[in-house]
Amino acid sequence: MSAPMTNSSQDIQIYEIKRMDLKGSTIINGFPGVGLVSSIVANYLVNTLNLEQIGLMDSTLFPTVSLIRKSEPHHPVRIYAGTTPGKPADNIVVFISEFQPPQSIVKPIAETLIDWAQDQWCSLIMCPEGLVIEKEEGAQPEDEKSVRVYGVGSTHRAREYIIEPNVLPFSEGVITGVAGILLNEGKRRNFDVISLLAEAQQDYPDARAAAKIIEIIDRLMLHTRLDAKPLYREAERIEAQIRAVQSKAVVDSKTQNQFSGMYG
């Protein structure tokens, strides 16, 4: 482990594109983790609920890339928000990130996110995560029913009212990345942060695990009574799209570096 750099949260900025009253709203953290479960969930919610981009997170330390979608350029980290049919009084906010932040900026990102959540008087940060499970060799592929979902909360309040009545408790383990720091900071600040962890494959985007978490989020917060079948198909479509961006990114990355040594 080489000497790490100091990256304060001053290196990360949030820019608002459209002002919206977010008091009491829930934030979904879509920074990628195990099985890209968080990314699939976040994209699904943005698409299904027709959420609108209200801001973006940026930093000199983020990748130098523009993502073109529907003929418009997009920053790699974006903030979407909107209402849900089942609970029109409350807003839902979704952070989408097209890249997994390197270790050195995970803390500044998480701290900027929770600072902003508190500034906006949001009431909850929800982190969908995959939980690696080791399978016996030769085991049969499991059906969706068998995907278990665990939960952990940063506060007594979150554990008592959200985790315990709804999912299995995640009692012992380790959560890394943005979600891990959000949980720690939520505990320190007495701010509600929840992570839902669905059993997932760590080696590829896992649409089934994501769909399982979407069902629970719907039941807990959205009350939209999503039909299960399209949910799984949509989750699979997003999985495919994410794979495509990844392979594209690799090609472009090669291209980019081709001449960079010119006088270097």
Next chain:
Amino acid sequence: MSAPMTNSSQDIQIYEIKRMDLKGSTIINGFPGVGLVSSIVANYLVNTLNLEQIGLMDSTLFPTVSLIRKSEPHHPVRIYAGTTPGKPADNIVVFISEFQPPQSIVKPIAETLIDWAQDQWCSLIMCPEGLVIEKEEGAQPEDEKSVRVYGVGSTHRAREYIIEPNVLPFSEGVITGVAGILLNEGKRRNFDVISLLAEAQQDYPDARAAAKIIEIIDRLMLHTRLDAKPLYREAERIEAQIRAVQSKAVVDSKTQNQFSGMYG
């Protein structure tokens, strides 16, 4: 990906050599990208329109090199400007860079460029780019007619008035480097940034793709009714010159490092 450095845009300076009223002018971004399309376009415009050097961009982080052209030393990043025969009221501004900036300074460069564009009341930044296409093996070499050009714009305004009536929309994809950041920043600041992407070979300077973009720029902005043939010949001449600088640079780079370990 190792821990990145913080390079603020304060590390990049623009020095004016000659003051000129640039209100309403278009900036052509010549920082090199895929197929060096942007470099060929930028050099072509400087040569053909007899543009004059009005400034330079410099940084401690730029290569330590002087380029001698017509017996005069030149900085590696220069700013040229002048009028065009077809539209004498408006100026055109061209950024030429002799090197592809490393990842870590792409953002500061793009932000300094767009800051300056806004300070000068320019109206548009145009980014010529190559778009990598994968060919089937054994495919016949294509003639110039077959080079397709796509476009993407940072604002609704740019998309409606410039992209849609003139080129194919670039609806889904990834744009890296200075052009990508200019598009993102243009969107955030509501400043018109356009990227024209011509199908190009990523492995060597592609004069044909550049010529195709020059034709469109001429039609859209310059109205000089350039003759196609010399355009292609000139583009090829520039391609050859850029290749020469590259191989030269590699030799000098070796020379430079020869004694640097003396007491190191």
Next chain:
Amino acid sequence: MSAPMTNSSQDIQIYEIKRMDLKGSTIINGFPGVGLVSSIVANYLVNTLNLEQIGLMDSTLFPTVSLIRKSEPHHPVRIYAGTTPGKPADNIVVFISEFQPPQSIVKPIAETLIDWAQDQWCSLIMCPEGLVIEKEEGAQPEDEKSVRVYGVGSTHRAREYIIEPNVLPFSEGVITGVAGILLNEGKRRNFDVISLLAEAQQDYPDARAAAKIIEIIDRLMLHTRLDAKPLYREAERIEAQIRAVQSKAVVDSKTQNQFSGMYG
């Protein structure tokens, strides 16, 4: 040895969760060292004395991880405190760290710890450590009686009243890491710092060495007359738990890095 970074103690913060009068209390340093002796001792004391978390140490330079224990998230470095049955007037404070800090932040951590100890009017910092012993090949496994414990103190006072009457003097040698810096700083500031060093295996967590130090800490400070047998069993249970976190951490660490090169 590459050029080291400057990490001032400003990069390390201590956050209080619960205010407690710590005047005159003893601090146990649980940052991991040889044989994880310090970690086992620190965890044993927290568990056995039912100490309460009163704060945490944090830094942008710490690992980006949340440890879930009993369904609650925990920071990787925590501060516990409470009274002991045998000496209810005085508090005992324990620092627990789930990771061994890299070389570059050992000094800032130790300086922040001793600054805080002086701010809180604590009277002593105790560092349990393992001491590597080289065994002859084919030697019989030693019984617990044969584990020798050495001691070293930062001040004349500490050596005369605590080390000399109770343990063998550690007269010549080298102590690295947080404990080493605490001893040096204690000497410079005339603050009592003691290190107890039990002969230990360097290659794996050594519960027996830890138990031996716990006995001495109990005799010197706690006066709880701990029963030896459960002590050894408990120490072994903690050893097993630490091993589990380590292997888990390795798995998660791999997972985390999987997509980090996306556009990197």
Next chain:
Amino acid sequence: MSAPMTNSSQDIQIYEIKRMDLKGSTIINGFPGVGLVSSIVANYLVNTLNLEQIGLMDSTLFPTVSLIRKSEPHHPVRIYAGTTPGKPADNIVVFISEFQPPQSIVKPIAETLIDWAQDQWCSLIMCPEGLVIEKEEGAQPEDEKSVRVYGVGSTHRAREYIIEPNVLPFSEGVITGVAGILLNEGKRRNFDVISLLAEAQQDYPDARAAAKIIEIIDRLMLHTRLDAKPLYREAERIEAQIRAVQSKAVVDSKTQNQFSGMYG
């Protein structure tokens, strides 16, 4: 090309040892380049004209070495000055550097040098350089007459009065290192900087190329009518001395690093 560091010119200092009026004087840049031509020229002038050390350039970033010459310690970068027999009214200033600066500090060095030149009201900076020529295999060794010398100037003034009447113009090419930055900065500041480039071998110190440049400097500035023969012998003696320092430096460098990993 890894992320470069920011090294401002504040990292480089010039210390005066003896104050001298340098108004109107010419500075010879002796930072090493191709064929060590600049080093040989600079040392020759210091020796032949009996120049006196008037200052030094220093930086935390320079090698940690003292050069002992005639029983006196010397900094690796020194400034010499004095008058010439042929032009006693004007001073000549020579920068000698015993090492080739790494890429990252070339700009700060050049900027500090030209800042100082302007502060002292010097009138010209002269950069002797080698120009790599590719020979056909089996070609006969060339005699000294055949070494061509080219020139390039930072200003119209320098090109018209110094370059054009005396040497071949260097019309197209690339100049790297301190000389390249001096030319660029001279152009931007409208300060006269000249580089004389003699055809040279890039793989070893080239005394013959240096001698050719010395002849031109003598003719243009010194008017001392140097005898050619001793000039070439002296240039060869310096070439030998520089080789000796280099091999010595390599040995000492090894020695220095021997124990640096002790606790590292």
Next chain:
Amino acid sequence: MSAPMTNSSQDIQIYEIKRMDLKGSTIINGFPGVGLVSSIVANYLVNTLNLEQIGLMDSTLFPTVSLIRKSEPHHPVRIYAGTTPGKPADNIVVFISEFQPPQSIVKPIAETLIDWAQDQWCSLIMCPEGLVIEKEEGAQPEDEKSVRVYGVGSTHRAREYIIEPNVLPFSEGVITGVAGILLNEGKRRNFDVISLLAEAQQDYPDARAAAKIIEIIDRLMLHTRLDAKPLYREAERIEAQIRAVQSKAVVDSKTQNQFSGMYG
């Protein structure tokens, strides 16, 4: 040579433990160099003259280690002082370092040392050094008489009164490390710095070379008429001790790094 960091002398601090009037005293630089000659000399003088620790040098950049000697913890860089039997009016000051500083902090260390020497009105800094000699193969082991000692001084004063009457002049060569910077800085500041260089083996601690320098220091400054025999035996004892610390340090260093990758 990779881009070096900027380490100002602000990163290095000297802490006084005991105040003593050091006006006119001589400082012995014990930072390790070729053959560890400086270390052996420095340790010998501390032991033989019963010098007392009066301070220490510290930095975040120094190794994180405590050296236990006679049951007391010690910083890796310490300052000792005291009087000598032969010259009781003047104090002698010795810097002892247990590690060879990496290249990047050699300058800050040397500058902090000489700043402090001037602040304390010391009159001379003496640097004992080894000088690598290349032996013919099969040459007989030389007896102690044959070890030649050379000297170099930073000022005319030092050369005339100390070097020339007593040792061979070191007229041409290179001195690296702390001693080299002290000589350069002494010249620039007109402060007397002397280096005595004894022919030494570069591959291992060379007690004989050290003893030869101690004889000269005794004759020049201490006037204690040291008996030669115990001097050589003592020098050999110190050589052995230094070897022991080195191998110990390697072991501890390995131990230290064992768990540092836990979540890294």
